[in-house]
Amino acid sequence: MKMSLSVLLFAAVLPALVFGGSSRIMPTMMPGSRCGLDQPQACRGGSHCINSVCTCQTGSTVVDGECVVLVVAPPLAPCVDEATVCGGQSVCTDSICKCPPGMTLRGHECYRNNEVSGVVPPSSVACTDASHCTGGSTCVNGKCTCQQGMVLSDGWCQFKYAYPGETCARAEICVGGSVCSRDMRICNCPERTIQIDNSCLEGLGSIH
Template sequence: MLAYISKCVCQSGYIEVQKYCIRNVGPSKQCNNNQILIDGHCYAFAKIGEYCIDTVACLGDSICYNNYCTCPKDTVAQNGHCREEKRCDENQIRIDGQCYQRSNIGQFCQFTEQCASISTCQNSICICPPNTVPQNNICIPSGPCPTGQIFISESCLDIAYIGQECLFSQQCQGYSTCIDNICKCPNDTIVRNGLCTKEQCNSNETMIDGACLKIVKIDEPCYHTKQCQGNATCQRGRCTCPSGTINSNGTCIINPNCKPYQVTVNGSCFDTVSVGMICQHNSQCSESANCVLETTNDPNSRTCQCVNGTLFTGSKCLASSLQCPPSTVYIVDDVCYPLVEIGQFCVYTIQCMGYSTCSNQMCKCPVGFTAIRNKIAIL
């Protein structure tokens, strides 16, 4: 008796490339089977997470975003393909394709991404970093006080949770206030998950992590992007217009004078730059990075560097107990590698600045691009 084995094949109009089904655009006399012709140049097909020039080169239903094949919004990478992901609730966060509950400071956690403010997940509890203390679910500087205390009226006092003794409301956590020397919730709130929360927020407030926070204007202090008006986002604790936009009568609009990758500072356009690159203003740097002096001898040697308590992972500065030296990137096995400019020796693409890639152990611009001010630009 014969046994028949089924085989998955590509649909009509598609061909197999590197075990992916892609649309058949016809033969090309210039490119190999694993390449695609874009603007007269042959580019290799790219998997999710790999460098790309155009979406047509991306495999697995991914798109080319910031020159890397990335899964579109509301999809997640699974086995090399972008699959529609289950939406997380507002009080949840997606980590590695799974929904996890957001955690307030002092609550149970599995990942640092769950933790509020700049707290980190240590021993399964969200804890504020050294030299900071929690206040209303935000980590603030503790001043000269040890961990667990806050500096008030020239004294170090213990932080207090709902129901504990207090002298000042600044000690009280979870949006509680000091009433009769006890941290209590205001009359119009109830205790929920260790926080004083309202059943319904006022018209000038928004519900975030179970608490009602004031809706604020551009350039005002914030805790979450949901508070910000006028298309602004919460960056470094302040509602700020995204890169390539400016504040026009309380609304962030595309700056007609600047390019999408630039920011406006005092009416002038400046390129946004990655960690390790030369800068003039903090707003040029990515979130959790500042423009700092590299050496005291040269006042013009300012570069973007991650703030204390964070390290660079190639795309952003993340809170971590591991500390990397300035102008380095964390890659694997607790090892920090130096960031390198175009034309210099490299081991990994993640080291290369200016959106270049590591090819033959050297940071290079992709085909069709050239280096301008140590960043790649299309020819």
């Protein structure tokens, strides 16, 4: 049986494609894996080879093998994904950034109880301008009241939040990486992202 010229040429070139030159197949490493200086491009998920380790940039963390920018959420904001970090000395409890036991929320910061005085719980009628309303509320017309866009739940003023695809027409906070559309008033995933469950995942919007 005679072999065609194209087959012979392919057989001659194949070893060079696989084993030699810049065309050799390179392994890819997830963030946190070891990497070499001779193959820094092998790091995937947005990581870079730093000190022989595939490392995410400062201010980001690894979520499902990808480097995702950390989002600092204020007290009473939702913390529904791994990329969200609670700020103001709050901690993530039941998917909400709350002040830990022994601390009280004042403004956007959690303070130790012995650092605040004259505290009044939300919905109380006893507050004055000098009182420190708790639970994230403020003193309005002599009553500790939750700010607009927040509701009272278990003694705390909590943001009303909406997942991708849900309405944001009543000042709801869009979560999961979504943003509120000015026209439709719906929480939509940004460009180059795609909705999976209750989150917008980056880098998948261009995949067809």
